[in-house]
Amino acid sequence: MPELPEVETIRKGLQGHLENHIFKKVIIRQARLRWPIDANLPSTLKNQTLLSLQRRGKYLLFLCEKGTLIIHLGMSGSLHLLNQAKLPSKHDHVDILFSNDRTLRYHDPRRFGAILWSSENTISHPLFKNLGPEPLKKDFNGNYLYGMAQKSKLPSKQFLMDNRIVVGIGNIYANEILFQTKLSPLRPINTLDKKQCEQLAQVAKKILQKAIIKGGTTLKDFCDSEGKPGYFQQDLKVYGRKDLPCYECGNTLHTLKQAQRTTTYCIYCQI
DNA sequence: ACTTCGACCTGTTGGC
DNA sequence: TGCCAACAGGTCGAAG
Numbered sequence: 001m002p003e004l005p006e007v008e009t010i011r012k013g014l015q016g017h018l019e020n021h022i023f024k025k026v027i028i029r030q031a032r033l034r035w036p037i038d039a040n041l042p043s044t045l046k047n048q049t050l051l052s053l054q055r056r057g058k059y060l061l062f063l064c065e066k067g068t069l070i071i072h073l074g075m076s077g078s079l080h081l082l083n084q085a086k087l088p089s090k091h092d093h094v095d096i097l098f099s100n101d102r103t104l105r106y107h108d109p110r111r112f113g114a115i116l117w118s119s120e121n122t123i124s125h126p127l128f129k130n131l132g133p134e135p136l137k138k139d140f141n142g143n144y145l146y147g148m149a150q151k152s153k154l155p156s157k158q159f160l161m162d163n164r165i166v167v168g169i170g171n172i173y174a175n176e177i178l179f180q181t182k183l184s185p186l187r188p189i190n191t192l193d194k195k196q197c198e199q200l201a202q203v204a205k206k207i208l209q210k211a212i213i214k215g216g217t218t219l220k221d222f223c224d225s226e227g228k229p230g231y232f233q234q235d236l237k238v239y240g241r242k243d244l245p246c247y248e249c250g251n252t253l254h255t256l257k258q259a260q261r262t263t264t265y266c267i268y269c270q271i
Numbered sequence: 272a273c274t275t276c277g278a279c280c281t282g283t284t285g286g287c
Numbered sequence: 288t289g290c291c292a293a294c295a296g297g298t299c300g301a302a303g
Contacts, residue, residue, distance in 0.1 A: 273303105274302105274303085275303075276303090277300095278298105278300090282294105282295090283293105285291105285292095286290105287292105
């Protein structure tokens, strides 16, 4: 479930409960995620104060006194904030206990996620070095997109999903953004004019912002019994709608594979 | 310097 | 019902 809007929703939900509290204990049951969790992480974190909970793309950043705890949820990761001790179930790989007796529990069946420690400034961390701008910030705009588009022949969908161009746009939102801008996912990005780039940036912001608001309503009371984030389901226009009628023209939506990811689009509306 | 592809994992779904 | 293949929201890093 971890698209940018959900990661942001999680961040907001956790912030009030965890900021300014102290890491008391870290329990690692399964260290083998995308990269192995540093065995020293529990001792590194112990007694540090969580100063601030931030986000970069789909990474959650727990800013501490001596560095940053980085958590990525991969494809299947989730975080739960427990009020009280609870026996771990399958795939509950890590517990992080705080001084206010709350436990942050990391769950990830596919283990594509990551839990890393960076004692350097996070900006210089190799993972963050080549990341493009945040889609919701001002430096992501039509001018910027147009400038980058001149240097690339990638199909528009792959361009949008390239985190060196812009972070946080995954498969679902790339599909949705292109449908709403009526652009073919196959369209070489350097064939867009300035106006189309402007529209692309605007639509991307609008769709992500809307999803954050929806996520916020379903996840606002963030605790172990938090509701399932069904926030986007009813708003999806193309993703997961292969063979169903296009909401604009009624023709059947098609799929194709781009860079090993499924693309769903309307071959009539999206040029 | 570019793009493509394999790899990391488990769970769910749909066809036979 | 069982078995098996295909597929799933991500993205790094090797290979071409």
